[in-house]
Each structure stands twice: as structure tokens, then as C-alpha cells.
Amino acid sequence: MKIYSVKTESKIKIPELLWRVQAGFPSPADDYIERHIDLNEQLIQNPSSTFLVRVEGESMTGAGIYPGDVLVVDKSKTPNNNDVIIAVLEGEFTVKRFSKSSTGTYLIPANPSFKPVKLDENSDFTIWGVVTTVLHNPNPTSQNW
Numbered sequence: 387m388k389i390y391s392v393k394t395e396s397k398i399k400i401p402e403l404l405w406r407v408q409a410g411f412p413s414p415a416d417d418y419i420e421r422h423i424d425l426n427e428q429l430i431q432n433p434s435s436t437f438l439v440r441v442e443g444e445s446m447t448g449a450g451i452y453p454g455d456v457l458v459v460d461k462s463k464t465p466n467n468n469d470v471i472i473a474v475l476e477g478e479f480t481v482k483r484f485s486k487s488s489t490g491t492y493l494i495p496a497n498p499s500f501k502p503v504k505l506d507e508n509s510d511f512t513i514w515g516v517v518t519t520v521l522h523n524p525n526p527t528s529q530n531w
Contacts, residue, residue: 429519435462437515439472439481446470446481448496451520457481458519470517475503476510481517 430436439457449470451457457472465471465484473480473493482493482503493503505511 429458430460431518432460432462435515436460436518439479441481445495445497445500446483448498449483450522451481451496452522454523456521456523457517458521459515460518461515463516463518465513465516472514472517474510474512474514479514484513 426433437459439459441451441453441455441457444453446452451470457470459472467484467486469484470481471484471493473482473484475493480493482495485492485494485502491505493505495502
């Protein structure tokens with residue numbers, strides 16, 4: 387898993403269009419620009435504690451998280467039950483759903499090929515951050531984004 391810090395001094399603004407995209411015939415859009423969207427404002431609440439993490443592995447495909455995707459992770463957030471988190475388990479980074487109930491605390495994968503991990507007082511476990519956004523790579527063979 388690769389971790390990238392967020393550079394808040396680089397502001398990228400992308401035009402937001404007035405209309406929604408249909409999966410049909412294309413139409414010219416330049417005449418419909420409403421405003422610009424600043425991705426830092428949209429995706430990052432706490433710049434000093436936000437990191438980008440590139441996904442490796444397939445344990446979360448059922449949650450729409452695939453290899454090559456980029457996760458926006460906020461280390462300042464406390465996870466709620468069922469949040470997707472980045473954890474350090476036995477010295478290794480992992481992305482899983484956080485689950486706490488009367489039966490215990492678990493890291494839950496979103497792929498039936500992987501088993502949940504029950505945590506106990508002997509587990510070498512740390513919550514590293516909460517995933518706030520998934521940037522899905524539409525071309526997973528390319529990691530040039």
C-alpha cells in the first residue's frame with residue numbers, strides 16, 4: 387500500500403457542468419459551465435491529517451474498492467461502526483470495514499473470499515484513519531493518475 391500526503395498549496399479547480407451526464411449520445415458542454423469545483427474543498431476536511439492511499443488486493447471489491455483505486459483517508463476521524471478504515475494489523479496496513487458489537491470488534495472484508503478478523507486484547511492493532519472517499523480508477527491497468 388502506497389501512502390501519499392496531501393499538498394494543500396496545489397489547488398486544482400475543475401469545471402462543474404449544469405447538467406448531469408447521460409450514458410447516451412454526447413453533447414458539447416462548454417456552454418454549460420456553472421462554476422469550478424476545488425477538489426481540495428470537496429474531498430478534504432482536515433488537510434494536515436489527510437492522506438491518499440493506493441489500494442492493493444481484492445478484499446474490499448464488494449464495497450466498490452478495487453486494486454489501483456485511491457482512498458482519501460483522514461487520520462483525525464474516529465471511526466463509527468461499519469466505517470471503512472485503514473488499520474495496521476500485526477504490522478501490516480489493511481483496508482477493512484470496522485465493526486464493533488456485543489460479540490466483539492472485527493475487521494470485515496467486503497469479499498466473501500476473505501474471512502473477518504476478530505480483534506481481542508492480544509491483537510497488534512491500530513486504527514490508522516477513516517476512509518472518506520474512494521477514487522475509482524476506470525482504467526485499472528493504468529496507475530498513472
